[in-house]
Amino acid sequence: MKTLKATLSLLNLKGGVGKTVSIVGLATSLVRLTGGRVLLIDADPQGGLTRWTTAGDPKRFKRGNLSSVIFGHHDLTEAIIALDDPDLHPDDPSRADLWKGVSLLPCATVRVVVDATFGGSIDYGALRKIVQEQTPDDISFVLVDVGHGDNDSTRLGVVASDVTATVVAAWQYQSVYQLGAANKMIKDIRDAPGLSHVHLGGAIVTGFDESKATHRNIVDGLRSKLRDNVWGIVPWRADIERAINRNRPLTAMPSRINPVPQVYENIGRTALSKIMKGQD
Numbered sequence: 001m002k003t004l005k006a007t008l009s010l011l012n013l014k015g016g017v018g019k020t021v022s023i024v025g026l027a028t029s030l031v032r033l034t035g036g037r038v039l040l041i042d043a044d045p046q047g048g049l050t051r052w053t054t055a056g057d058p059k060r061f062k063r064g065n066l067s068s069v070i071f072g073h074h075d076l077t078e079a080i081i082a083l084d085d086p087d088l089h090p091d092d093p094s095r096a097d098l099w100k101g102v103s104l105l106p107c108a109t110v111r112v113v114v115d116a117t118f119g120g121s122i123d124y125g126a127l128r129k130i131v132q133e134q135t136p137d138d139i140s141f142v143l144v145d146v147g148h149g150d151n152d153s154t155r156l157g158v159v160a161s162d163v164t165a166t167v168v169a170a171w172q173y174q175s176v177y178q179l180g181a182a183n184k185m186i187k188d189i190r191d192a193p194g195l196s197h198v199h200l201g202g203a204i205v206t207g208f209d210e211s212k213a214t215h216r217n218i219v220d221g222l223r224s225k226l227r228d229n230v231w232g233i234v235p236w237r238a239d240i241e242r243a244i245n246r247n248r249p250l251t252a253m254p255s256r257i258n259p260v261p262q263v264y265e266n267i268g269r270t271a272l273s274k275i276m277k278g279q280d
């Protein structure tokens with residue numbers, strides 16, 4: 001029996017707003033909340049998620065990647081890497097426990113631009129079809145990490161999703177300006193024939209510093225518009241960068257001084273309730 005409950009993605013047309021950080025935060029929180037397994041799909045041609053989770057060693061993803069699966073050279077099952085496999089982390093086996101319950105479909109080729117690879121001739125429904133038909137039975141959630149801008153990789157990810165939420169960086173005005181365009185993109189996709197499964201789920205704010213009036217204004221503005229569709233406010237924490245550089249999930253950061261994993265756990269709960277309601 002298929003256990004796949006939902007596919008999610010996070011979107012902003014602006015780059016560097018915390019989409020990948022939030023995908024990783026959501027992945028480990030969904031594992032902890034539900035006990036189910038999560039599959040991360042790195043649909044960003046920059047491959048940041050793949051480098052973060054595999055310590056950047058290309059040997060770790062020799063079995064296949066998003067591109068080889070899309071073009072039918074590999075089945076999804078043979079291309080997926082279980083990040084909690086100790087053999088994957090010979091330099092640091094403790095890393096396997098930290099990624100418990102998380103698998104990865106690596107990015108096409110690190111630093112290769114998917115637009116150039118796919119050349120616009122791709123069927124944007126291709127990834128959804130693969131996820132629906134080939135996701136292994138032990139996976140409960142699929143999280144697609146898309147790049148920024150309106151491009152092939154972003155559309156593949158959004159069309160594959162049941163729920164897409166936007167990510168707004170409190171420190172970046174541009175990420176607020178791009179929100180309308182991102183929302184419109186999701187709505188246009190949803191209104192296209194056969195794509196009514198795509199739901200606009202809400203927004204996550206990242207890098208929030210309570211002492212800054214501009215940050216408070218952004219959050220107040222979003223809350224007045226979106227109300228409880230603001231999934232969560234992630235505080236500014238410089239040591240998120242350390243988790244990335246050490247190839248560890250955010251949960252590896254000490255929670256006493258850093259509430260980020262707890263914030264993502266609450267965001268995970270909100271995402272679950274959205275999934276269960278199946279509505280905007």
Ligand SMILES: Nc1ncnc2c1ncn2[C@@H]1O[C@H](COP(=O)(O)OP(=O)(O)OP(=O)(O)O)[C@@H](O)[C@H]1O
Nearest residue numbers: 015016017018019020021148206207235236237241
């Ligand atoms: N809550 C936060 N506090 C401080 N820094 C953060 C926070 N969230 C993300 N960052 C920083 O912002 C940077 C960009 O984050 P991330 O890579 O997740 O963005 P992105 O939206 O995925 O970018 P891209 O568009 O390139 O894929 C990271 O280097 C990370 O350190």
Ligand SMILES: [Mg+2]
Nearest residue numbers: 019020044048
């Ligand atoms: Mg990213």
